[in-house]
Each structure stands twice: as structure tokens, then as C-alpha cells.
Amino acid sequence: MKTLLPTSTAGSLPKPSWLAQPETLWSPWALEGEALVEGKHDALRLSLQEQQKVGIDIVSDGEQTRQHFVTTFIEHLTGVDFENRRTVKIRDRYDAKVPTVVGKVSRPKSVFVEDAKFLRQQTDKPIKWALPGPMTMIDTLYDAHYQSRKKLAWEFAKILNQEAKDLEAVGVDIIQFDEPAFNVFFDDVNEWGIACLERAVEGLKCETAVHICYGYGIKANTDWKKSLGTEWRQYEEIFPKLKESSIDIISLECHNSRVPIELLALIRGKKVMVGAIDVATDTIESAEDVANTLREALKYVDADKLYPCTNCGMAPLSRDVARGKLSALHAGAEIVRREIS
Template sequence: MSKRLPTSTAGSLPKPSWLAQPETLWSPWKLQDEALIEGKQDALRVSLQEQQQAGIDIVSDGEQTRQHFVTTFIEHLSGVDFEKRKTVRIRNRYDASVPTVVGEISRHKPVFVEDARFLRQQTRQPIKWALPGPMTMIDTLYDDHYKSREKLAWEFAKALNQEAKELEAAGVDIIQFDEPAFNVFFDEVNDWGIAALERAIEGLKCETAVHICYGYGIKANTDWKKTLGSEWRQYEEVFPRLQKSNIDIVSLECQNSHVPIELIELLRGKKVMLGAIDVATNTIETPEEVAATLRKALQFVDADKLYPCTNCGMAPLSRSVARGKLSALSAGAEIVRKEL
């Protein structure tokens, strides 16, 4: 990236109302067959244009072609039965009906590679593609086969690595792994979670990122945050190990959260995608608020390693709010760029 403080989003952006029900997670598609394929591509184009008009530097697909950031990847693997469902606790927070692992996990076909190729054809800007991380994947399933979280995570890491290599070949510049589970299962993260993540990025030459946040602005997450007290120090448990890992970029949440900003110091040397936009509110930040968050972070991360970003995905927000937030992110980054 030649530009300083290049901006990006954490992942999802709202889907157009003709494609899926707005402001809803897991929203079912309104189209089918050929019309759905075309509709998803149209939505991807629109999402790209909205990022470009807002001045976002590193663009993404806005996750327009997937229903959910974890399950859409899992649906394409063999060994998981979506008819056989069990209710499990997701990240110790809320119950969800999830598919069951019934046999060996394997990836027989690309999942997002065609979509990434399509995005690559539409723009010359750097593109980032998000994949679910191994630990977050195992937390969204019932395992009736491996009977070991670590073993299952390792199998997913192998499948993710195959996908990531093909995404890189399709022209993706940054591959990001979403690991909200890293904020919950600290012992496992340090025992084998980061190792599984490193297995997923093995052999990649493009940049790699891990996104660790406190989740979408849905009730289960906002209720959980209320129990975390006035200081959220979860990052303290995993940042030291991530700092030593092979991951290039750590994407984290800062805006309106109770994360003590000095924890970023624990990542010194890594690139930091800093969440300067709160996704759990419809209030649109002012450019000055974004700039203030970035200035604070610059005490703990070098300017050439700071990538202004959103806290998490924006799928549950309205399109106009998401648009406003993207513009504020760009404008706030521009204020600080001029000061450097």
C-alpha cells in the first residue's frame, strides 16, 4: 500500500433489499437459481461501488454472496450434515441450531474463488477477502465424528488453506480469518488456536490478517458486553502470542468499546487494522471522532502499520447508516493523514 493509513471494512456490508431481507443476519435469499447468481454479482458490484464512493482504499465483496460468514464456507465441505441439527451454545453466549460433523472433513471444490475472481475483474484496488477462522468454525457446529475441538480445527485449517491458496491465485491481496472465538476461549487459543490459524496460512505469499472482535451488534452480543465490566481486557490474553505468530495483520475493535487502547502495544511490530467505527449503533461517527480514535492508537502502533477499519461487519445495519459510517472512516483517516 503506497497510501498511508489505508482504510478497509472488517467484512460484511448490508445486502440490497432485492437480494435478501435487510438488517437481518442469516437472511434467506429472495432469488433462486440463475437469478440468484446474477443478483449476487450485481450486489457485489453495488457494494464495491459504495466502498469506492466512500473512499475506502482496500475493498472487499461486502460478503454479498454469502448468507453467513461461517456456515456458507462449511456448506461446501463434505463431512457436515446440515439436515442433522443440534442446538449448541455459540461462544458461550447464545443457543443456535447448527449442523453436525458426521465424517471426515474435506474440501472438494472452491467456495469463494469465482466470486473473488469476479471482484478482481471489477477493480484495480487492493482487495481483501474474509474467511472464517478454524476455531470460530468449530464453535458453530456439533461434532459427532472427531470428538476433539483441536482435531476438528486442524481439519478445517487444512481446507481453509486450500481455499486461501486459490484466493491468492485469483488476485486477492489480503486474506483475513475471522476469529471472534479468540476473545472467549483463551486457553485453547494459546494451546492450539494460533497454531491452527498458522496451518491455514501455510505457504501463502499474500498478506494475512486475523480479525478478533466483540461481535455484531445483535442482542446476545450486546448483553454479553454488559457483563464484561468497565475494561475489556480479553485481548491481553492472546495478543502476546499473536505478536509472535506468522500472521501479518491483527484486526481489532476500538470504537465505543471498553478496550484499553494501550493493549495494542502488545502487538508492536505487527500491522493493526483498527476498528474506528462502532457497528452496534445506528449513530454515524463524525470524521473528528474517527480521527481521535486513530490518534490514540498511533501512540501504540507505527503510522506505516495502522490500517483504519470498522469494529466488525455491518450486515445488520441499514445501507444508509453503513454508507455514512464508511464515509466517516475515510474522512477521519484523511484528517490524520494530513497531520502526519
């Protein structure tokens, strides 16, 4: 029987301190060689166990085997020089030293398939795997070769499609593309960003999701959010086109954000991963906090299409806080399940 309101996480979960420095993005690995390979798999098992223990229904790898949700994928491609770094403004908000595209980009072999296969062997639950979206990939690089955001995004879309097909083949149930850039470059999103996403999912039989949030709880993001005023209506710019797209699930931020919940009406009919956990604070939500967010969302999303989720990844949080938040997510979903069934 299909679970009503199946819970899930947006992506990353904290790494154990023996694998990488905790509560840090881009944290360097504490192990190397064979010990690192084994350590990543141990961390993946641990992350899975914690998700299952608190009752998460759609589980993931918690991104334990990657340093960063975008660059770890790019590291495995040809045409990108990681030694030759240039400073760019990421998401129009903060400067970062990023790798340079120096030639044609391609994927010599699959990037995450072995890890996904390992996760599939550990659990019978539905599994979700996150990949960076084409627009967010180009926003995390300096392009000295194509010199066209659209051209480079299109090349990445083709590469992501190859990877997604390989992930589907080893039993991944939902493939999610992370596109925080969709909340910033609205004209590009509508002109070619959604078309690139469609290219990335072409031919897939498994479910597909796009995750569009206001970012991790890091200072650059929280400062930016303070500048957005009392209502965050960014989703309004892109929802109409996303509703028409072939993407199955739209994942977005709701709890503690200033997103007017009625914007969900613009994607009525789509499945929606509703962010009911704030990742920008250490305060652990109560089950009732979560339930309230879900009740509000249910005014605009049919119950069989609502997936309670976190706002974004939780890599920068402590493991205790993340565990508490996931428990609250499960408990809040349980309350609402009982109310509507």
C-alpha cells in the same frame, strides 16, 4: 505510492432488499437459480461501487454472495449434515441450532474463488477476502465425528489453507481469517488455536490478517458486552502469542468499546486494523470521532502499520447508516493523514 492509513472494512456490508431481507443475519435469499447468481454479482458490484465512492482503499465483496460468514463456507464441505441440527452454545453466549459433523470433513472444490475472481475483475484497488477461522468454525457446529475440538480445527485449517491458496492465485491481496472465538476460549487459543491459524496461512505469499472482535451489533453480543465490566482486556490473553505468529495484520475493535487502547503495545511491530467505527449503533460517527480513535492508536502503532477499519461486519445495519459510517471512516483517516504527513 503506498497509501498512508489505508482504510478497509472488517467484513460484511448490508445487502440490498431485492437480494435478501435487510438488517438481518442469516437472511434467506429473495431469489433462486440463475437469478440468484446474477443478483449476488449485481450486489457485489453495488457494494464495491459504494466502497470506492466513499474512498475506501482496501475493498472487499461486502460478503454479498454469502448468507453467513461461517456457515456459507461450511455448506460447501463434505462431512457436515445440515439437515441433522443440534443446539449448541455459540461463543459461550447464545444457543443456536447448528449443523452436525458426521464424517471426515473435506473440500471437494473451491468455495469462493469464482466470486473473488469476479471482484478482482471489477477493480484495480487492493482486495481483501474474509474466511472463517478454524476455531470459529468448530464453535458453529456440533461435532459427532472427531469428538475433539482440536482435531476438527486442524482439519478445517488444512481445508482453509487450500482455499486461501486458490484465492491468492486469483489476485486476492489480503486474506483475513475471522476469529471472534479468540476473544472467548483463551486457553485453547494459546494451546492450539494460533497454531491452527498458522497452518491455515502456511505457504501464502499474500498478506494475512486475523480479525478478533466482540461481534456484530446483535442483542446476544451487546448483552454479553454489558457483563464484561469497565475494561475489556480479553485481547491481553492472546496478543503476546499473536505477536510472535506469522500473521501479518491483527484486526480488532476499538471505537466505543472498553478495550484499553494501551493493549496495542502488546502487538507493537504488527500491522493493525484499528476498528474506528462502532457497528453496534445506528449513530454515524463524525470524522473527528474517527480521527480521535486513530490518534490514540498511533501512540502504540507506527503510522505505516495502521489500517483504519470498522469494528466488525455491518450486515445488520441499514445501507444508509453503513454508507454514512464508511464516509466517516474515510474522512477521519484523511484528517489524521494530513496531520502526520
